Amino acid sequence: HVQLVESGGGSVQAGGSLRLSCVASGYIFTTYCMGWFRQAPGKEREGVATINIAGSRTYYADSVKGRFTISRDNARNTVYLQMTSLKPEDTAMYYCAAFHCAAYVGLGTWALRQNAYEYWGLGTQVTVS
Numbered sequence: 001h002v003q004l005v006e007s008g009g010g011s012v013q014a015g016g017s018l019r020l021s022c023v024a025s026g027y028i029f030t031t032y033c034m035g036w037f038r039q040a041p042g043k044e045r046e047g048v049a050t051i052n053i054a055g056s057r058t059y060y061a062d063s064v065k066g067r068f069t070i071s072r073d074n075a076r077n078t079v080y081l082q083m084t085s086l087k088p089e090d091t092a093m094y095y096c097a098a099f100h101c102a103a104y105v106g107l108g109t110w111a112l113r114q115n116a117y118e119y120w121g122l123g124t125q126v127t128v129s
Helices: none
Strands: 003-007 010-012 018-025 032-039 046-051 058-060 068-073 078-083 092-100 124-128
Touching (some): 018 032, 018 092, 018 124, 032 068
Antiparallel strands (some): 032 046, 068 078, 092 124
């Protein structure tokens, strides 16, 4: 039974930071690429960041590039999203997701699309005021 459980959301003032975590279980973590998505009220879900199996390659949406950092700890089956310089427009429900990928896969815009992903968490709320 695959589970992705996010945590670390909360309320923060503009300019602040948060670190989201996502713990995976029920599948072989080291055969899956991971991603973070977000969905604000009334808007479509958008891809924010993605990372390959080894953690050596990442790709970001332009809206968060330079402010957010995705990383993973394969020993802990956990993927992180470090968010800095937060803005009110970053307010959203944040989801982690997983898709089976090759070790050598190149990441790009395609890896920020929902249809690339097989498994999803239930989300954690981030509110920036």
